[in-house]
Amino acid sequence: MRYSEDHKAKTHQRIIEEAALRFRRDGVGATGLQPLMKALGLTHGGFYAHFKSKDDLVETALQHAVQTLESSTAEVLHSAESPLPLFIQRYLSDLHRDNPGAGCPLPTMSAELGQRGEPSATTDAMVRNRLALIEQNLEGENAEDESVLMLSAMIGALLLSRSVKDPELSDRLLHTTRRLLIEKTQDQ
Amino acid sequence: MRYSEDHKAKTHQRIIEEAALRFRRDGVGATGLQPLMKALGLTHGGFYAHFKSKDDLVETALQHAVQTLESSTAEVLHSAESPLPLFIQRYLSDLHRDNPGAGCPLPTMSAELGQRGEPSATTDAMVRNRLALIEQNLEGENAEDESVLMLSAMIGALLLSRSVKDPELSDRLLHTTRRLLIEKTQDQ
DNA sequence: TGTACATCAGTGAACGCGCGTTCACTGATGTAC
């Protein structure tokens, strides 16, 4: 069968989006290409008309996730008067914790990507981007250093709050870190 | 062949230790039982004389790692006059970053364990233990909240510093977080 | 307008591979007599 002109591009995009979701939610290693294609109503053979390999998809999906996150963050930054508290509020929200598939790839994917052979430079780019973003919205002379602490705390708190079984402990990790970091932005 | 009385117990322990190393260094999913047993000079069939399943080993190895870490931490706590800075120094050391197989399971394993079906209560126990440990060595009235921030920052910084490709960025993440957290303990 | 052909996204069987798990077996040593 032959399809409309942009049909292939649409399928391509659908694969990327479904992969970006599954890689973050389930992990890269635990995401099979066969189930992924099936979920899109396709057969697995067709995958290689779109990507060179699974690793190719991993890199593409990661970059897609990064781009999506960054543009939604940019929106927050330009709309709010003091954007950093809002950014922290959203990053350490229950919604973000409960939907890893739609969120930041750092807490979910970076450990596995680091363990999987050569890591890509995408993680570096993302970390640098986040640090710059925080730093620019922090006042005070040691904003550069504080941004490192804040990013570390955000990622650690999100990771832990997702890994822990007890909902109360999870809430405590998430909400306490959130409150203290937001207070920090107001100290300055 | 029949072995000395404690032979089986020794083999059991060797499996646990090798697994605890590999699970943390390579990830649980990426660690095969066959290569693991082979590395110990054994064949894979014998594994099931020691453990009910891979999941059984995962839980056992995790608990072993936790126990080892906690006893080495206890040592630090009882030897030093002000133990918290030393604890942070060690947790966020280059040595710890460069040897995930011998270190804290939280940055390496917790994301994957959270993704793998039902998470065990061991993560909760570990988090609680670490929080209590930090809190007890922090002065000031909001030690309870500060301990959450510190633990999150430590785990996030270690995770990021291991995931990033550029050694300078890695050092910056690790060393800046370390310095700021140690300063925090002295503020109080 | 009607027919022959080219295109190519997607199909689905097949590939080798490593996984976790099972199981009949081995064989050195301890115990029973």
Place this chain on the structure above:
DNA sequence: TGTACATCAGTGAACGCGCGTTCACTGATGTAC
């Protein structure tokens, strides 16, 4: 002391399974004439 037997940690072939990847094929539609 010598012989028959029991033990059981470890062996290694085999199981079904899902993985990533390959490839000959399909068939609806566009293009050429």
